[in-house]
Amino acid sequence: MGRSQGSRRRKLLVAAGVTVAIVLTVASAAAVGLRMNAGGSHQAGTAQPDRPSEESRVVSPIPASPPAQSVIPPGRARISVPLLEYHYVRVNPDPRDRLGFQLSVTPGDFAGQMDKLAGGGYHPIVMADLRAYFLAREPLPARPVVLTFDDGYVDFFQVAYPILKKHGFKAVAYVVPGFFGRPGYMTAAQVQQLDDSGIVEIGSHTVNHPDLTKLQPGPLDVQLQASRATLEQLLGHPVVDFCYPSGRLNAQVVAAVAAAGYQTATTEQPGTEHSWPDRLAWTRVRVDGGERISDFFARLRTPEPADVSTLRSPTAIPGPSGSSVSP
């Protein structure tokens, strides 16, 4: 991506320092309970952002999708795009751990799912592509799907990423900077490598995964802003996509997410239809461990109709060059 190794290394060192400082700050300021498990179904409030005003700039370190044979033409206010929600890609280590089992898609099942997506003409895209669709009137490839991975587990890097790379599939990793380098989690260097790959978009999943609905305004803002700032320092470009820990949100949390500068945010509410006004409460489709491939396909629902006649060359999404990084 044209950045020198030396500059990258310096950036990494700076980022590591920032991360430590932020984690310490949050630990003392927030004293939040760590909700490590990402499970449970939550009937969180489906508060929606009430202002359509947005940063009109589209940011992404990831190249636009290659031209498709058919496309979803821009201009539709509401489109069906399944945002698949993964956690672990592993064999669940404890057979008695039902939640762990449910959250763990085996490497074999995951590879099979990716093969089926490829064979079925699906095109994995990222949030930058959805932002470009709604904001910049760029088309989407036919049968778009977003593969999201929560929590920054190391098996994403070790198991899922090589499979994605084999297919040239894009994916979104929602990472938790306060957990970088802990056992079972990716390191900052691995996250940086994913970002450099051009196929993985990094989003924030807070500093240390608290239940945001239980935080006072100060600690809430720290979780949203410090995680974003840490990732931007590490990666050297804006980070504008967010995922609510354990899908917990309410109107105050959504307002804080908007104020922190995020352009999209995903929940654990089920659904596949998305519009720009509800971009801070986008629904997802959870992929459960042990799910049969027929069930997997059924949950993708009916694909958004594509249109062959409107084929045109997708314009590259403006990259991070020249865009400023928040402090």
Ligand SMILES: [Zn+2]
């Ligand atoms: Zn999570």
